[in-house]
Amino acid sequence: MRPVEALLTVLRQEGVDRVFGNPGTTELPFLDALVDAHDIEYVLGVHEGSVVAMADGYARATGRTAFVSLHVAAGLANGLVGLLNASRSRTPLVVTAGQQDRRHLVQDPMLSGDLVGLAGAAVKAAFDVQHAHDLPVLLRRAFRLARQPPAGPVFLSLPMDLLAEDTDVDLPARVTLPEPGAATGVDAAVELLAKATRPAIVAGDGVGRDGAVGSLVTVAEALGATTYHQPMSDGLNFPTAHPLHVGTLPPVNTEIRSLLAPHDVVFIAGCHAFMPHHYSPGPAVPRSSRIVQLDDDPAEVGRNFGVEAALVGGIRATLDALADRLRPHPSGRETETAARARAVADRTAADRARTDAEAVAAYGGAPLDPLAAVHAVASGLPEDAVVVEQAITAGPLLRTVLRQTRPRSFVHTLGGGLGSGTGMAVGARLGDPSRPVVAVLGDGSTMFGLQGLWNAAHDRVPVTYVVLNNGEYRTLKDTLDSWQSNATRAGSYPGLDLVHPRLDFTRAAAFFGIEAVRVTDAAELAATVAKAAHRDTPLLIDVPVTGHRTGGRA
Known part of the structure; x- marks a missing residue:
């Protein structure tokens, strides 16, 4: 099949039903191919900022990698803010931009530029596709990397003449990666959590991304744990209506440390290093607390603070494993856990009533x-x-x-x-x-x-x-x-x-x-x-x- 046909085939096999884009001359071969691709809708945006933002929202709503088509250096530059957002939010996107025709690229034609260099700081990986036979391989790689923890946007530069080539390319088979399993070290984490007298949980965005909200609720209820959202959270990682949810941590280390200091064990689940905004001295985690940290990204665990029980693996699978072990409370702890949960719920109800009354007033x-x-x-x-x-x-x-x-x-x-x-x-x-x-x-x-x-x-x-x-x-x-x-x-x-x-x-x-x-x-x-x-x-x-x-x- 021709290169552009391979592109469309990969999109279909990856579950792409919409292309979010703002076109220009270098994307015309792709647009021409879409004329007969009735199962793939082109969603036109009038600025690349809104194009990438739409794709970001779409990927989160569907749980699938979204596909973006930008226009050469200028269009890519306009979309960089959205790519930075997607990188921070770990949204899986595959993003392409049409490069100028390779046959006169050496002459520095209008609209050309170093697309890979421009995108490099804002994406997880960037590829400069120079040969038609490489396109299917790199597309497969881009979709895999976009989903692989830590998820994020992946960029490909596609010369317009490459997509227009009438040459035959091989399409490698799609490989379905298994869902990550539970982390090792669950036994050590259970021992720490089960013995906690004042446990706290920080619900990070990895929980919501992995569809693990219900699993974390089970763990929190088994512990009677005070539960916070991570600072500036991107999604719903724990029900904010739940009686154990006490709010969102502020993005300042000294304030986080003050809130977590009363807790002897803190379980940090799927949270990217707390993301402080304004500087304050010292770490976010109090030295008096024992830390259990779970993430699907090995680089995240212990990145900014010491961890006593480190869990690297699928977030939902690991939370399910923890829940299975924690639900049958150790002998004599049921009453203590229930009392702790009631105390948190009473405080939460009072705080919410006070806030609501202040708002209504x-x-x-x-x-x-x-x-x-x-x-x-x-x-x-x-x-x-x-x-x-x-x-x-x-x-x-x-x-x-x-x-x-x-x-x-x-x-x-x-x-x-x-x-x-x-x-x-x-x-x-x-x-x-x-x-x-x-x-x-x-x-x-x-x-x-x-x-x-x-x-x-x-x-x-x-x-x-x-x-x-x-x-x-x-x-x-x-x-x-x-x-x-x-x-x-x-x-x-x-x-x-x-x-x-x-x-x-x-x-x-x-x-x-x-x-x-x-x-x-x-x-x-x-x-x-x-x-x-x-x-x-x-x-x-x-x-x-x-x-x-x-x-x-x-």
Whole structure:
């Protein structure tokens, strides 16, 4: 078969039913081949940032590797933010970009560039395909590497004339790798965990990626363990409505250490080294705690702190093995475990009631208090909704009021590249049309990814966008305030305001053909979000909010 036919065959065998792309001249041989490939849909994006973000959301929703087609050096450069996000979030993508025709590449033609060099720092691996017979082999390798722990994006540079060659290439058979089994060392981990008197669990994103949420719940309940989400978690790794879930760890080592210090044993499952954001001295893990760590990536275990029981293997398989061993409690421990679980549940219930009461008390007029706004969103969510969150200031508040139970109900990106939320929400809904998708975005994040709204409108993808519009880069102001002790500069924030002119996202939505409303009442916001379950077209809700919390906490 010809090279381009081999490409399509590999895509089909790898379960690819959509190509996310923005085309140019160097991708024309591929586009021409897609004309007769009726089983593979080309999803056009009008900017590479939204293209990669859509593929990221789609891969997470389907559990399959997504395929992306970018255009030469410039298109690849536009997509780099999304590739950095996918690398940090360990999303499996295979990404190609068309290279200029090799027959005049030595002349440095327009659009050409060092694609592999450009992609190298943002992806797991990069291949420069120079021979037609290498294409099928490298495609197979790319899909395998994208899924292999630690998962991530893999890039291939494809010269346009190579895809157009009328030459016969061999297609190697697809190899299905076995699911990773349980780690060795389970006995040592069980001994530590079973004897713990104040156990804690940190639920990392590897748990959600491996479909192991239920398995971790079983382990937590067997231990009566206080359970946290990892800092800035990308997904739902433990039900946030569960009585043992006490919240998300902050991305600061000193604060993590303070929260974990009361626990004699800490079980860290599928967590990439805690991902601190702001610097603070010392390790995240308290020296007084004994650590059990589980990951499917051997490089992760013991990477930043000492570990007493190291578990390297399939996360779900290992959690199942731990659960089987821990469920029959050692003699005399059932009463102690139940009492510990009740104490955590009582504290959690009190904390949630206090937060909810504080939010409801802030249900005032416009602009809304940010806690009141996110509480209204959470209150209105349809039961099976997927929340895509990229609201830098309000996002942490949203996590305190979300009560989710179903896996894959929360989507975020650890990469930190702004603008992904609009496209990622489209990809999430395309990947699972049975679930309503609500994207909660900051105004700054929305500005970085407006092109994703085009896809929502063009493809009639019924995403409900909630834009929390505070007219400023609030998180930077808060951070700057924490660094400054000079009161005379209070209120002076060069370059951090978006109020002149004030951004009107209803007009931005109208430009793309999306219905939009501005909501200034918390009850109305909850009611509008609730309708997401029944929409068949996208909606944008512009919500004016204050910067500082009006209810007391900043």
